[in-house]
Amino acid sequence: MESFTNRKKVVSDKPMTFIEKLYLPAIFSGMMITMKHILTRKKTIKYPEEIRVFAPVYRGQHVLKRDEEGRENCTACGLCAVACPAEAITMVADERKRGEENLYREEKYASTYEINMLRCIFCGLCEEACPKEAIFLTDRIVPTEFERANFIYGKDKLVESMEDRIDISLRQNTGKRGAI
Ligand code: SF4
Numbered sequence: 001m002e003s004f005t006n007r008k009k010v011v012s013d014k015p016m017t018f019i020e021k022l023y024l025p026a027i028f029s030g031m032m033i034t035m036k037h038i039l040t041r042k043k044t045i046k047y048p049e050e051i052r053v054f055a056p057v058y059r060g061q062h063v064l065k066r067d068e069e070g071r072e073n074c075t076a077c078g079l080c081a082v083a084c085p086a087e088a089i090t091m092v093a094d095e096r097k098r099g100e101e102n103l104y105r106e107e108k109y110a111s112t113y114e115i116n117m118l119r120c121i122f123c124g125l126c127e128e129a130c131p132k133e134a135i136f137l138t139d140r141i142v143p144t145e146f147e148r149a150n151f152i153y154g155k156d157k158l159v160e161s162m163e164d165r166i167d168i169s170l171r172q173n174t175g176k177r178g179a180i
């Protein structure tokens with residue numbers, strides 16, 4: 001049969017010689033490989049004490065942004081959910097009430113907004129689809145969890161706090177966003 005790669009290896013089934021049966025040359029050759037790796041630079045790091053520098057195109061945990069006055073940008077238009085190929089986004093739209101002008105930028109807002117991080121493939125299409133500059137993917141890692149339910153991120157984890165704003169300029173894949 002025709003081979004499509006040159007990785008094919010013919011396996012020998014000839015009887016082992018006396019030297020081969022001693023296994024010493026094989027053990028020595030294995031030890032040499034181990035020594036070679038001991039002397040070369042480590043490819044692993046001690047995460048989380050050490051953190052690798054991410055590629056500029058890395059897309060991590062989302063943030064729902066607020067404007068300069070602290071109001072949520074998201075108007076629950078649903079375009080991000082429609083654009084999401086993984087159907088990871090769900091939301092409930094609500095109407096802004098009198099006195100809530102300092103909380104939400106427009107008349108409509110998302111009273112519930114959830115992203116299932118187990119479904120998300122971090123493609124960034126939600127960010128591209130958003131007409132309000134409300135959702136961005138950041139350079140942050142989604143932390144590990146033991147329960148699947150904990151991977152459903154609600155507004156408590158997604159909306160940035162004014163005390164600890166997320167600098168979206170750290171993720172530079174489009175080059176079209178400004179800092180904070
Ligand atoms: S990054 Fe992609 S998969 Fe994840 S929520 Fe946004 S659109 Fe969906």
Ligand code: SF4
Nearest residue numbers: 074075077078080130
């Ligand atoms: S994040 Fe953007 S696209 Fe998604 S619902 Fe809010 S305003 Fe619409």
